[in-house]
Amino acid sequence: MTAAASAGGGRAMAKQAKTTAGRTGRRMDKIAAGVVKFQREAFAERRDLFGRLAEGQSPEALFITCSDSRIDPNLLTQTEPGELFICRNAGNIVPPHTNHTGAMTASIEYAVGVLKVPHIIVCGHSGCGAMKGALNPEGLDDFPHVREWLSFARAATLIVKERSGKLSEPARLDALIKENVLLQIAHLRTHPHVAMRLSTGATQIHGWYYDIRSGEVLAFDETANDFIPVAEHYHAPVGAVIHAKKERRRRRP
Numbered sequence: 492m493t494a495a496a497s498a499g500g501g502r503a504m505a506k507q508a509k510t511t512a513g514r515t516g517r518r519m520d521k522i523a524a525g526v527v528k529f530q531r532e533a534f535a536e537r538r539d540l541f542g543r544l545a546e547g548q549s550p551e552a553l554f555i556t557c558s559d560s561r562i563d564p565n566l567l568t569q570t571e572p573g574e575l576f577i578c579r580n581a582g583n584i585v586p587p588h589t590n591h592t593g594a595m596t597a598s599i600e601y602a603v604g605v606l607k608v609p610h611i612i613v614c615g616h617s618g619c620g621a622m623k624g625a626l627n628p629e630g631l632d633d634f635p636h637v638r639e640w641l642s643f644a645r646a647a648t649l650i651v652k653e654r655s656g657k658l659s660e661p662a663r664l665d666a667l668i669k670e671n672v673l674l675q676i677a678h679l680r681t682h683p684h685v686a687m688r689l690s691t692g693a694t695q696i697h698g699w700y701y702d703i704r705s706g707e708v709l710a711f712d713e714t715a716n717d718f719i720p721v722a723e724h725y726h727a728p729v730g731a732v733i734h735a736k737k738e739r740r741r742r743r744p
């Protein structure tokens with residue numbers, strides 16, 4: 492490399508660093524201001540709730556989903572802090588149980604064995620970048636850990652390739668996202684505490700698909716052998732919750 496080229500490269504790097512620093516500064520201002528807003532408003536409104544939560548947690552569900560920034564599990568389910576025990580990773584993957592200790596294994600063991608969550612939800616989502624990578628692993632040469640991690644979705648990838656020869660690329664991706672949810676549920680069943688709680692019906696597993704553009708959430712329905720709208724799958728319970736909310740509103744003075 493010539494001195495001029497080196498100097499040019501240095502200037503480009505300095506410019507890049509300055510741009511990155513500027514962007515980082517702006518974003519942190521926004522995030523830090525958000526914390527102050529939380530403390531003044533959201534926390535202040537829920538002071539009693541946080542007081543109770545400071546004593547311990549008893550979440551309604553273990554919610555396993557993708558790390559994708561577009562998913563907000565609490566917003567999606569309209570739940571409050573303390574109600575969801577959330578585990579996230581690229582592709583909402585659950586490695587099958589082995590004697591190797593991993594973050595997912597430990598979190599599942601704790602949520603199911605100690606907190607005894609009654610429900611486990613595995614939630615995939617539309618346009619999942621991790622599943623795009625699983626369909627096209629040749630693009631992951633520079634990302635060996637991502638490629639290795641996505642091998643936990645390989646069975647789903649093969650099923651979709653075998654079954655969906657004529658599907659368009661977007662339809663194939665959608666099929667994989669759903670098949671992957673079912674595969675990860677199968678992996679969940681190999682975890683000893685999950686298997687134990689499932690055997691008595693103390694814990695139930697749910698497979699979901701969230702469509703980012705429409706807000707639609709589908710749940711896997713064993714009778715239909717397909718993903719169907721949440722309101723349809725949970726017809727009775729959803730109806731009961733809505734009814735109870737209306738009743739409470741009606742009784743309010």
Ligand SMILES: [Zn+2]
Nearest residue numbers: 557559619620
């Ligand atoms: Zn994703």
